[in-house]
Amino acid sequence: MAGRSNKIGTIVSGSLLSGLEAKLAEDVNVEGISIGRLIVVDGKDNKFFCLLKDVSLEATNEDILLNPPSDDFARRVHAGVNTFYKLAIQPMLITTQDPTGDDRPRPSTTVPPHFSPVCEATEEDVSLIFGSPGITNPEIGSPIFMDVPVCLNLEKFCKRSNAIFGKSGSGKSVLARMVLGYLVKSDMAITLIFDMHGEYGWSATSEGTGSDDPSLRQLLGSKIAIFTVDPNSPLYMRVRPDYDVQIPYGAIEIADLELAAGELGLTQAGIETMYRLADKWGEEKWLARFLDMDTDELSMAVEELKVNDQALGKLHRCLSRLKRLPFIRKEVADDTVDRIMNEIQAGRHIVFQFGRYNSMLAYILVANILTRRLHKLYVDKTDLARATGIDVPKPLVVTIEEAHKFLDPQVARQTTFGTIAREMRKYNMVLLLIDQRPSGIDDEILSQVGTRIVGELGDERDISAVLTGLPSQGTLKVLINNLEPRQFLLTGFALPMPVVIDAKDYDEFCREISLGSGIIQDEIERRKTMDELAAKVYGDDEIIFD
Amino acid sequence: MAERIGEVIQVYTTRFLAQSDDLSTPPHFGSFVRAESQGMPIYGLVYNVYEASIDPNRRAMAYGIEREELFRHQPQIAEFLKVEFEAAIIGFNDIGYIRAYLPPFPPRIHSFVYPCNRQEVLDLTEDLEFIRSINALPGLPIEELAAASIRLAYAERENDRAFLMRAGQEIAQLLKDEYEKARSIIRRISDGG
Numbered sequence: 001m002a003g004r005s006n007k008i009g010t011i012v013s014g015s016l017l018s019g020l021e022a023k024l025a026e027d028v029n030v031e032g033i034s035i036g037r038l039i040v041v042d043g044k045d046n047k048f049f050c051l052l053k054d055v056s057l058e059a060t061n062e063d064i065l066l067n068p069p070s071d072d073f074a075r076r077v078h079a080g081v082n083t084f085y086k087l088a089i090q091p092m093l094i095t096t097q098d099p100t101g102d103d104r105p106r107p108s109t110t111v112p113p114h115f116s117p118v119c120e121a122t123e124e125d126v127s128l129i130f131g132s133p134g135i136t137n138p139e140i141g142s143p144i145f146m147d148v149p150v151c152l153n154l155e156k157f158c159k160r161s162n163a164i165f166g167k168s169g170s171g172k173s174v175l176a177r178m179v180l181g182y183l184v185k186s187d188m189a190i191t192l193i194f195d196m197h198g199e200y201g202w203s204a205t206s207e208g209t210g211s212d213d214p215s216l217r218q219l220l221g222s223k224i225a226i227f228t229v230d231p232n233s234p235l236y237m238r239v240r241p242d243y244d245v246q247i248p249y250g251a252i253e254i255a256d257l258e259l260a261a262g263e264l265g266l267t268q269a270g271i272e273t274m275y276r277l278a279d280k281w282g283e284e285k286w287l288a289r290f291l292d293m294d295t296d297e298l299s300m301a302v303e304e305l306k307v308n309d310q311a312l313g314k315l316h317r318c319l320s321r322l323k324r325l326p327f328i329r330k331e332v333a334d335d336t337v338d339r340i341m342n343e344i345q346a347g348r349h350i351v352f353q354f355g356r357y358n359s360m361l362a363y364i365l366v367a368n369i370l371t372r373r374l375h376k377l378y379v380d381k382t383d384l385a386r387a388t389g390i391d392v393p394k395p396l397v398v399t400i401e402e403a404h405k406f407l408d409p410q411v412a413r414q415t416t417f418g419t420i421a422r423e424m425r426k427y428n429m430v431l432l433l434i435d436q437r438p439s440g441i442d443d444e445i446l447s448q449v450g451t452r453i454v455g456e457l458g459d460e461r462d463i464s465a466v467l468t469g470l471p472s473q474g475t476l477k478v479l480i481n482n483l484e485p486r487q488f489l490l491t492g493f494a495l496p497m498p499v500v501i502d503a504k505d506y507d508e509f510c511r512e513i514s515l516g517s518g519i520i521q522d523e524i525e526r527r528k529t530m531d532e533l534a535a536k537v538y539g540d541d542e543i544i545f546d
Numbered sequence: 547m548a549e550r551i552g553e554v555i556q557v558y559t560t561r562f563l564a565q566s567d568d569l570s571t572p573p574h575f576g577s578f579v580r581a582e583s584q585g586m587p588i589y590g591l592v593y594n595v596y597e598a599s600i601d602p603n604r605r606a607m608a609y610g611i612e613r614e615e616l617f618r619h620q621p622q623i624a625e626f627l628k629v630e631f632e633a634a635i636i637g638f639n640d641i642g643y644i645r646a647y648l649p650p651f652p653p654r655i656h657s658f659v660y661p662c663n664r665q666e667v668l669d670l671t672e673d674l675e676f677i678r679s680i681n682a683l684p685g686l687p688i689e690e691l692a693a694a695s696i697r698l699a700y701a702e703r704e705n706d707r708a709f710l711m712r713a714g715q716e717i718a719q720l721l722k723d724e725y726e727k728a729r730s731i732i733r734r735i736s737d738g739g
Contacts, residue, residue: 060722061722061723061725063725063726064725067725067726067729069729069732070733071736073710073711073714073732073736074714074729074732074733074736076711076714077711077714077715077717077718077732078718078732080715081715081718081719081722082718082722082725082728
C-alpha cells in the first residue's frame with residue numbers, strides 16, 4: 001500500500017523487543033502527535049500495526065544544544081537536520097499488505113526494514129484489527145483522535161475472567177453498563193450483576209449532568225430480572241423488583257464471615273471461637289442460636305465451651321451487627337439460589353441489588369453466599385452436561401464491584417471468587433471485576449484476568465497491579481498515565497492489540513440497544529431477510545439458519 | 547553572450563586563475579563564472595580577487611593621490627597593474643546538461659572567461675551540491691564564499707524565501723558536523739533576506 005497520504009515519519013532503528021524508532025517527517029507538527037495513537041508501518045510485504053509510545057527531542061550535534069539557533073529562520077533551517085523528533089513505537093501485530101478475508105493480523109514476530117514509511121492508521125486498518133461492528137462484536141468506542149469503531153469480541157470476552165479498573169469518576173461504571181448491555185443483547189452469556197450502588201437496574205445518575213440515565217432494565221426490559229434484599233427502597237418507585245431475597249442464618253458459613261472480618265470487626269480469636277461453636281452446635285444452627293442468647297446464656301456458654309468470656313462477649317457483639325440486616329432471617333420462604341438458577345435457565349439476566357443496605361458487610365456476605373452456591377450448581381451442571389453429551393450451560397458472567405474486597409491476597413485463595421477467577425472458565429463461569437483499587441487484588445488472580453479495560457488510575461501501585469502478567473508493560477504504563485476521564489486502555493484476550501479508546505457516547509449506546517437501531521437493527525434485518533429467503537426456498541418448513 | 551571578463555592563465559583540476567580584461571570591472575567575490583574551453587563550458591565560483599603589479603619584481607608604490615585622479619594624470623600607471631581572480635571549479639556543461647561535479651579536465655590556459663547568465667546561476671544553485679565541493683578545498687574562506695554565492699542566487703531568484711530556506715537546510719545538512727560553521731553561514735544568509 002505504497003503512497004499513503006498520512007505519512008508521518010520513517011523507521012530508523014529499533015528492535016522487536018525494545019520497540020522501533022522513527023524519525024518524524026519535517027513537515028509534521030510534533031505537537032499534533034500524541035502517544036497512544038495507532039500507527040501503521042508499511043514494510044515491503046507486510047503491514048505492521050503499532051502503538052505510539054513516546055516522542056522525544058533529538059539533536060545530531062551537542063553544539064547546537066549549547067548554542068541554540070537564535071532566530072526563527074535558523075530554527076527552521078536546522079529543524080529536521082540538526083534537530084529532529086523521534087517516535088518510539090511498539091510493533092504489535094503484523095499482516096500481509098493486501099490481506100484476503102482469512103488473513104487476521106497476528107502478533108508481530110519481526111520488524112519492518114530500514115526507512116519504511118510510518119503512517120497514521122486509517123479506518124480500514126482499524127477495522128482490519130478490531131473487526132466490523134456486529135451484534136457479537138459491538139462497538140464500545142473509537143481510538144483516540146480517530147472516529148472509527150473499536151469493537152469488543154464478546155465470544156472471546158466471556159471465555160475468560162475480565163476486569164474494568166479505574167478510579168471513581170473515570171467512567172468505568174458507564175462503560176461496564178455498556179459492556180454488560182451488549183453482552184445481554186448478544187445472548188452470548190448470562191450475566192449476574194452484584195449491583196452494590198444500584199446502577200445496573202432501572203436507571204443510574206449520570207455523573208456529568210446529574211440526570212437519570214436509563215440503565216439495563218429500562219433498556220432491555222424483561223431480559224433482566226431484578227433481585228433485591230430491600231424491596232422497600234426508593235429505587236423501586238418506577239419498577240418493581242422481580243424477587244425479594246431473604247437469606248437464612250443456616251446459609252451463612254464461617255468462611256463468609258471470615259471474608260467480612262474487617263467489616264464485622266472479628267479477630268483471629270473470634271474466628272477460632274466460631275469454629276468451636278459450629279463444632280458444638282452444628283454448622284447450620286450455631287449462628288441463629290448464638291445470636292439469640294442473652295447475657296445469662298452467654299455466661300453458661302462460656303462454661304460449656306471453656307472459652308474466654310470476654311472473647312465470646314466480643315464475638316457476640318460483632319456478630320450482632322448481622323441482626324441489623326433485615327434480609328437475614330431465621331426462616332425463609334424459599335431458596336434464592338434456586339430461583340436464580342431457574343431464571344438463568346430461562347435465559348434471563350440477573351441484577352442483584354442492595355437498596356439501602358449497600359454496606360460492604362451486606363454486599364460481601366450476600367455476594368459470597370450466593371456465588372458459592374451457584375458455583376457448586378454450575379460445576380455439577382457442567383459435569384453432568386459433559387458426561388451425558390448435552391449442551392453445556394451458557395457462560396455465566398458474575399459481575400462484582402469492589403472486587404478487591406473478595407480477592408485480596410489474604411482471602412483470595414479461600415473464597416469462591418478466587419476459585420472462579422483461577423479455574424472456572426472450564427465450568428463456563430467467569431468474573432467481571434469492577435474495581436478502583438486493583439492493587440488490593442491478589443497477583444495470581446490478576447494474572448488470570450483475560451481482558452482488562454483500564455481507565456484513569458491515580459496510584460502508581462494500582463497502575464503496576466493492572467499490568468501484572470502483561471507484555472510491554474512499559475508502553476502500557478505510559479498510556480495509562482495519560483488517560484483522561486472516559487478514555488480507556490483495552491488490552492488482553494478479547495482484543496488483538498492494546499488500544500486506547502474514547503468510550504462510546506452513552507446516549508448512542510442507549511439508542512442502539514433499546515430501539516435496536518444501528519448495527520443491531522442491521523443484524524435483525526439481516527436475519528429477517530435470511531428467514532424470508534429460507535421461507536421462499538424451502539416453504540414454511542422449520543429450517544433455521546444461524 | 548555577455549562580454550568576456552578575463553582569460554585563464556593558470557589551471558589545476560579544482561580551480562583556475564584568470565586575468566581580468568580591465569581594471570575597472572573585476573568579477574565579484576562569490577559570483578559564478580564560465581570558462582569556455584574546447585567547446586565545453588566549465589563553471590567556477592570566484593573566491594579570490596586581487597590587483598597587483600604586472601612585474602612580479604616590482605611592487606606598486608603609494609602616491610598619496612586619489613586613484614581616479616592619479617590615473618587621469620599618469621595613465622601609464624594603469625598599464626603596470628593587473629587584476630587577477632581565482633575560481634573554484636564547481637561543474638561543467640555536458641552537452642546541454644549542467645553537471646555539478648568536476649569536469650574531466652580543467653579549462654585550458656588562454657580560454658576566455660565570461661560571467662554566468664541568470665539561467666546558469668539558477669541551474670547551478672538548484673541543489674547546492676557545489677557547496678560540498680568548495681568545502682572540500684583547502685584554504686578557501688568557505689563561510690564567506692558560501693554565504694555570498696547563496697545571496698547572489700537568492701537575488702537571481704527574485705528573493706524567493708523558499709529557496710533561502712532550502713539553501714539553509716542544505717548548509718545545515720552539509721556541515722552538520724561543523725555546527726559553528728553552518729551557524730555562521732546561516733546567520734549571513736538570513737541577514738540578506
